[in-house]
Amino acid sequence: MSGKLTGKVALVTGGRGGIGRAICERFLAEGATVFAGDLSDTGSMGSSPQASAAFVPLDVTSEHQVMAAMGKVEAAAGKLDVLVNAAGIEIEKTIEHTTLDEWNRCFAVNVTGMFLTSKYALPLMRKAAGGGNTASIINFGSYDGFIADPGLAAYCASKGAVHALTRAMACDHGPEGIRVNAICPGYVDTPMLQSFFAGAGSGGGGGTIDSLRDAVRNVHPIRNYGTPADVANLVNWLASDEARYASGQLWILDGGLSAQVQQMRL
Amino acid sequence: MVSQGQNLLGRTAIVTGGGRGIGRAIVDRLVADGAHVLVCGRGNRPDDLAAEIAWVQADVGKSSDAEAIVRAARDAFGAPTILVNNAGIQITKTVVETTDEDWDLVVGANCKGMFNMCRAVLPFMAEHGGSIVNIGSISGNVADSKMAVYNASKAFVHALTRSMAVDHGPKVRCNAICPGWIMTEMAADGFDLASDPARAKADAIARHPVGRLGVPADIANAVAWLVSDQATFATGQCFVLDGGLTAASPLQPGLF
Numbered sequence: 001m002s003g004k005l006t007g008k009v010a011l012v013t014g015g016r017g018g019i020g021r022a023i024c025e026r027f028l029a030e031g032a033t034v035f036a037g038d039l040s041d042t043g044s045m046g047s048s049p050q051a052s053a054a055f056v057p058l059d060v061t062s063e064h065q066v067m068a069a070m071g072k073v074e075a076a077a078g079k080l081d082v083l084v085n086a087a088g089i090e091i092e093k094t095i096e097h098t099t100l101d102e103w104n105r106c107f108a109v110n111v112t113g114m115f116l117t118s119k120y121a122l123p124l125m126r127k128a129a130g131g132g133n134t135a136s137i138i139n140f141g142s143y144d145g146f147i148a149d150p151g152l153a154a155y156c157a158s159k160g161a162v163h164a165l166t167r168a169m170a171c172d173h174g175p176e177g178i179r180v181n182a183i184c185p186g187y188v189d190t191p192m193l194q195s196f197f198a199g200a201g202s203g204g205g206g207g208t209i210d211s212l213r214d215a216v217r218n219v220h221p222i223r224n225y226g227t228p229a230d231v232a233n234l235v236n237w238l239a240s241d242e243a244r245y246a247s248g249q250l251w252i253l254d255g256g257l258s259a260q261v262q263q264m265r266l
Numbered sequence: 267m268v269s270q271g272q273n274l275l276g277r278t279a280i281v282t283g284g285g286r287g288i289g290r291a292i293v294d295r296l297v298a299d300g301a302h303v304l305v306c307g308r309g310n311r312p313d314d315l316a317a318e319i320a321w322v323q324a325d326v327g328k329s330s331d332a333e334a335i336v337r338a339a340r341d342a343f344g345a346p347t348i349l350v351n352n353a354g355i356q357i358t359k360t361v362v363e364t365t366d367e368d369w370d371l372v373v374g375a376n377c378k379g380m381f382n383m384c385r386a387v388l389p390f391m392a393e394h395g396g397s398i399v400n401i402g403s404i405s406g407n408v409a410d411s412k413m414a415v416y417n418a419s420k421a422f423v424h425a426l427t428r429s430m431a432v433d434h435g436p437k438v439r440c441n442a443i444c445p446g447w448i449m450t451e452m453a454a455d456g457f458d459l460a461s462d463p464a465r466a467k468a469d470a471i472a473r474h475p476v477g478r479l480g481v482p483a484d485i486a487n488a489v490a491w492l493v494s495d496q497a498t499f500a501t502g503q504c505f506v507l508d509g510g511l512t513a514a515s516p517l518q519p520g521l522f
Contacts, residue, residue, distance in 0.1 A: 174474070251505060
């Protein structure tokens with residue numbers, strides 16, 4: 001299996017988070033040179049610090065930091081084949097309880113951050129594309145960009161914006177050999193999901209974290225929620241030359257959750 | 267060509283309509299990945315099909331034929347755990363122009379054929395697990411002109427894909443791939459019919475953000491991923507693989 005990304009250079013934002021970390025590890029196993037951008041070396045959710053992808057300090061909402069991060073990638077590798085925009089945050093509130101600062105923060109990280117990293121990655125990605133090689137941008141959309149989960153208004157809206165931005169970037173930069181796709185995960189076992197189980201998500205039914213977790217598993221046709229490795233499997237495929245005809249699309253990976261007409265009762 | 271592993275080693279796969287075009291590319295890829303493959307088609311066994319690939323001449327639109335295909339795969343290689351429903355027929359007609367015979371042909375192959383194959387293989391997959399990949403189409407999401415019944419048949423494929431994922435998970439995963447314009451003999455014939463074939467092709471390419479039309483191997487790459495253990499969380503989805511064609515608005519002033 002190894003070596004699908006040999007010779008490629010990748011930058012993963014949110015690279016020390018639950019899913020970002022799994023992507024970095026997979027990319028390294030496939031032979032890529034990997035840079036993990038994140039707020040801190042231990043990740044914003046305090047994951048364990050052991051990781052071998054080179055750490056790049058990166059607040060995706062800061063134009064200055066994004067430019068500096070791309071400068072580091074250029075100095076170290078000279079090009080960028082793969083950009084994974086995995087940095088993201090969730091605000092677990094209805095719009096009525098969401099403050100303007102929270103709303104702006106959600107869009108700043110999930111949408112503006114993607115705009116900034118992609119904007120400043122493009123010159124480096126043009127150096128990687130061409131001669132039959134394609135460069136690949138992989139954005140993190142969400143199942144919630146199609147179907148709303150309760151109490152996640154700003155998050156749902158931001159992911160809808162990600163989906164539209166993905167299509168727009170695919171149209172604009174495809175002719176330069178840069179493919180742009182979004183992955184739309186459903187429920188994936190990350191610190192963010194565990195926080196959801198422990199917090200607002202358990203409010204409705206009054207059940208325990210365990211009963212909520214089982215309920216979430218059972219509503220999936222595949223009878224489980226996903227793992228970061230499941231997501232990394234698809235990111236790896238989209239980043240690889242195997243996916244050289246894939247562009248402008250939203251790749252839902254949700255264990256069948258959104259294929260059914262069924263509401264989560266949480 | 268990207269190097270391939272043997273991650274389907276020993277698996278039994280059935281590919282319908284696998285004699286040429288997209289189906290043939292899928293067959294070649296599954297074989298390269300280590301699967302035992304049985305192929306069916308309405309015609310004779312293609313001369314250039316490798317000896318280790320089994321061939322059954324059959325019409326998937328007939329339920330008895332579909333059952334015979336599945337039995338033949340089991341007898342040759344063991345219980346099938348991969349089914350790729352690729353067989354399909356395309357007719358260029360509006361509703362008004364479509365005859366009863368046209369309807370039977372298109373719906374028989376694209377809808378009933380796919381249904382027959384799934385119904386025949388699901389009992390094996392319920393026992394041994396499995397992954398079904400149906401070849402849908404972007405035409406099931408957005409209409410190609412004068413292809414009314416074909417478009418509708420592909421929407422059927424997409425909906426049945428979701429239903430089977432919901433009903434037969436977690437043992438069975440079921441997804442569709444929705445290709446856009448893939449260069450096969452069928453597509454080449456289409457360009458030849460245009461008043462200015464070269465201009466028609468240049469126009470088609472310009473509408474694809476990736477700057478080219480698809481090739482059968484592009485679809486085979488996605489099938490290989492979906493049936494592998496890399497995709498165990500993927501089910502119930504219709505994945506569009508069209509070089510960005512349907513991400514863009516069909517109204518492109520730059521091409522006027």
